[in-house]
Amino acid sequence: MNCRGRVSPGTAAPTEERSCSWLNPWVFFVSALVIKTAFVTVCLVVFLHGSDGQYKTLLQNATEWRCIPSMSAGKKESWTCCPKGWKRFQKSCYYLPADKMSWAESEQNCTGMGSHLAVITSEAEQEFLYNLAKGAATNAYETKYYIGLSASGNGQWQWVDQTPYEKAATFWKPGEPNLLFAEKCAAIHIKGKTDSNTYSNWNNILCFTSCYRICEQAVKVV
Structure with missing residues (x-):
């Protein structure tokens, strides 16, 4: 873009046009910035959608994840990840919030974190x-x-x-569950730190009772 010298009344026009040469560096700088921005955008898109979207799940929110290497027979190395503060066991991550709620509120709270109340299907998990x-x-x-x-x-x-609920794979305390007409929610029952009983400690209780909870979600494999 060129601009011409201003001519004052009663004076001769300048013999040469004066170009706005001071614009040229700015035009170059803006063009370079646009190109760089487009390049970074393309790289991010490729990263987020590459590797079959392995990392997309982990980037959906601001949760910080902790990952460990995992090798399975006949497959390349991968990583198993749990959110920070969750405990990993086999193929699940578990979290014990520090506040108490009713059963329905507990399940809603776990759901809000992308998980659900713990589902126990083996002695090892129990x-x-x-x-x-x-x-x-x-x-x-x-x-x-x-x-x-x-x-x-x-x-x-x-x-x-x-x-599926299988009675043979449950861990109720002796005599539990009882009073099923009223006590319709299950909880792991611990009697202080001196309780040595690992199995047979489930108890059915009133669902509006304020208790702690155990949330569970599947590990993320990337």
Whole structure:
């Protein structure tokens, strides 16, 4: 872009046009900035959508993740990840919030974190969660942690993720569950830090009881 010298009345026009040469460096700078921005944008798009979207799940929110290397037979090396502050066991991540809620509020709270109340299907998982809860328990006479098991109106127990309820794979305390007409929610029951019982410690309680909770979500593999 050129601009011409201004001619004052009664004076001769300048013999040469004066070009706005001072604009040229700015035009170059702006052009370079636009090109650089476009390049960075393309790189980000390629990164976020590359590798079959492996990292996209982890970048959907501001959660900080902790990952460890994992090798499986016949497959290349991968990473298994849990959110910071969650404990990993086998293929799940677990979290024990420090406040108390009813069963329904507990499940809603876990859902809000992309998880659900814990679903226990093996002795190994039961032992892990019992020890995890026991480690977090205080010296109170008893502490209860909601899990993802509740009874319907007809007394049929069901897990929050629709895992089939198998009586042989449950860990109820002796004599539990009882009073099913009122106590329709399950919790891991711990009696202080001196309680050595790993299994057979589930208790059914009133669903509006304020208890701690155990949230569970699948590990992320990237």
